[in-house]
Amino acid sequence: MSAKTRVRFAPSPTGPLHIGGVRTALYNYLFAKKHQGDFVLRIEDTDQNRYVEGAENYIIEALKWCGIDFDEGPGKEGGVGPYRQSERKEIYREYADKLLDSGNAYYAFDKAETLDYHRKNHEAEGKTFIYNWHNREKLENSLALSEKEVKQKLDAGEDFVIRFKSPASEILHLHDEIRGKMEINTETLDDKVLFKSDGMPTYHLANIVDDHLMKISHVIRGEEWLPSLALHQMLYRAFGWEAPKFAHLPLILKPQGKGKLSKRDGDKMGFPVFPLEWKDPNTGEISAGYREDGYFPEAVTNMLAFLGWNPGTEQEFFKLEELVQAFEISRVHKGGAKFDPEKTKWFQQHYMHEADNVWLAEEFQKILKKKQIEGEKEYVEKVVEIVKERAVFVADLWEQGSYFFIAPTSYDPKNTKKAWKNGTAELMQELKELLKNQEDFSAEKLQTEVKTWIGSKEIGFGKVMQPFRLTLVGSLQGADLFLIAESIGKENTLTRIENAIKTLG
Ligand code: GLU
Numbered sequence: 001m002s003a004k005t006r007v008r009f010a011p012s013p014t015g016p017l018h019i020g021g022v023r024t025a026l027y028n029y030l031f032a033k034k035h036q037g038d039f040v041l042r043i044e045d046t047d048q049n050r051y052v053e054g055a056e057n058y059i060i061e062a063l064k065w066c067g068i069d070f071d072e073g074p075g076k077e078g079g080v081g082p083y084r085q086s087e088r089k090e091i092y093r094e095y096a097d098k099l100l101d102s103g104n105a106y107y108a109f110d111k112a113e114t115l116d117y118h119r120k121n122h123e124a125e126g127k128t129f130i131y132n133w134h135n136r137e138k139l140e141n142s143l144a145l146s147e148k149e150v151k152q153k154l155d156a157g158e159d160f161v162i163r164f165k166s167p168a169s170e171i172l173h174l175h176d177e178i179r180g181k182m183e184i185n186t187e188t189l190d191d192k193v194l195f196k197s198d199g200m201p202t203y204h205l206a207n208i209v210d211d212h213l214m215k216i217s218h219v220i221r222g223e224e225w226l227p228s229l230a231l232h233q234m235l236y237r238a239f240g241w242e243a244p245k246f247a248h249l250p251l252i253l254k255p256q257g258k259g260k261l262s263k264r265d266g267d268k269m270g271f272p273v274f275p276l277e278w279k280d281p282n283t284g285e286i287s288a289g290y291r292e293d294g295y296f297p298e299a300v301t302n303m304l305a306f307l308g309w310n311p312g313t314e315q316e317f318f319k320l321e322e323l324v325q326a327f328e329i330s331r332v333h334k335g336g337a338k339f340d341p342e343k344t345k346w347f348q349q350h351y352m353h354e355a356d357n358v359w360l361a362e363e364f365q366k367i368l369k370k371k372q373i374e375g376e377k378e379y380v381e382k383v384v385e386i387v388k389e390r391a392v393f394v395a396d397l398w399e400q401g402s403y404f405f406i407a408p409t410s411y412d413p414k415n416t417k418k419a420w421k422n423g424t425a426e427l428m429q430e431l432k433e434l435l436k437n438q439e440d441f442s443a444e445k446l447q448t449e450v451k452t453w454i455g456s457k458e459i460g461f462g463k464v465m466q467p468f469r470l471t472l473v474g475s476l477q478g479a480d481l482f483l484i485a486e487s488i489g490k491e492n493t494l495t496r497i498e499n500a501i502k503t504l505g
Contacts, residue, residue: 005032005038006037006040006215007216007219008039012047014047014052016055017058017062023305026068041322042083043073044088046200047203066297080214088210091213099238104164105164106142106143108142109153131190136191141220143165160197161196162195166190166191168214171185171188171336177247177350204231204235218247220249223249253338255269261273274287285344294394295348296352300344303343306343317347361381364460383397387400400478403473406494407495411470412474427467428501431468468481
């Protein structure tokens with residue numbers, strides 16, 4: 001095994017990358033960076049039937065958005081490329097031949113109909129048809145046919161596959177970095193197809209050959225590949241190569257806990273299962289993405305990191321660099337990880353509050369522009385600082401802070417009923433006079449002045465503050481009232497009070 005830590009993320013471009021795939025990429029990335037290693041992106045596109053237009057770009061863009069940079073991959077040569085399996089076609093046949101020569105693989109010419117016939121027959125008897133040691137001598141392959149017959153078939157251009165010859169009965173000792181030791185009897189394994197006559201390898205062959213040629217030291221992938229581990233281990237042995245270490249990540253479960261998280265769960269409960277929005281090139285159907293829904297990449301990577309791993313401390317907020325430091329593969333859980341959409345929002349809220357005001361203001365200005373509001377940079381930054389505590393997404397800034405830019409055009413009826421009583425108009429008139437005379441319109445000064453005045457009138461604080469809020473905001477919600485007055489300024493404050501008196505009487 002190479003001394004350097006080298007891991008790979010090896011998605012098949014068959015559609016948008018599910019967030020489970022993003023988690024696999026993330027854990028690989030964290031592991032590589034933690035050990036000063038390389039993170040390789042390899043596109044496994046040997047199955048031409050399942051190829052989906054745009055999927056590879058989507059994968060690359062999704063990783064980029066998350067900040068999961070690859071050291072080598074398509075467009076980023078590192079000496080062991082190309083990194084798309086479709087561009088490595090010529091390589092695989094040579095390795096299939098090696099296995100044929102060493103007796104670890106054989107040609108099989110069985111027609112699809114013959115295999116179907118056997119499958120159905122077995123099913124009818126409540127059994128499963130497995131192509132392996134117990135029947136392979138009776139089927140149409142190079143183990144059963146004479147050398148001459150095989151040559152004839154090959155020369156005649158008959159369709160064939162190359163199958164792995166798995167041992168009849170052997171106990172294999174497997175090791176997984178997360179699950180520990182496992183034993184498996186080869187008795188029930190089928191002789192998997194490694195190569196097809198269309199000149200393409202199957203996943204198993206291409207994956208092993210590439211991991212070897214790309215000097216991969218650790219294979220970190222989803223639990224769904226655990227059943228392939230025995231075959232992969234046997235392939236390494238057959239080639240005489242040292243196998244990498246393996247770690248199989250736990251499944252991501254539905255929020256209810258049972259079963260794998262699916263796109264349908266997301267649709268039903270209103271959360272995305274994809275990092276970016278995806279438009280299906282065939283159906284035109286659009287699937288929601290975290291980016292387009294307003295999540296920050298930090299929130300998504302933080303959430304994904306905790307889906308199957310924890311640092312063993314109380315700390316929950318981790319930026320990517322911090323995850324690199326804290327990540328330990330031995331702390332990855334064996335059991336499935338329940339997906340929790342609320343937790344994602346919670347992370348998002350945290351990073352929203354932490355976000356830089358200058359950047360937030362720029363984002364907010366884009367929203368304002370669409371509403372034909374020219375918010376000055378400094379003013380917008382001030383508003384952002386005040387309202388971001390109440391926002392989860394950038395888009396919430398408008399809902400939480402629109403009154404900093406536009407005067408209320410209506411007043412919430414319920415709130416009005418609660419706050420606007422007999423005599424309120426007169427009080428607001430008095431308040432207006434008081435404010436008019438203020439030279440210093442800072443929040444602090446206003447607060448002292450207004451409170452002193454209310455005190456001198458010997459009335460409840462709320463009697464003034466609630467209707468005052470209604471005049472400025474249009475409801476009883478919002479930020480600190482004196483900060484609002486200070487921000488919108490004296491003139492606007494007085495006009496808004498005036499408007500409310502006119503409208504509410
Ligand atoms: N191409 C496989 C996938 O799409 C890769 C599995 C592996 O990492 O070995 O998941």
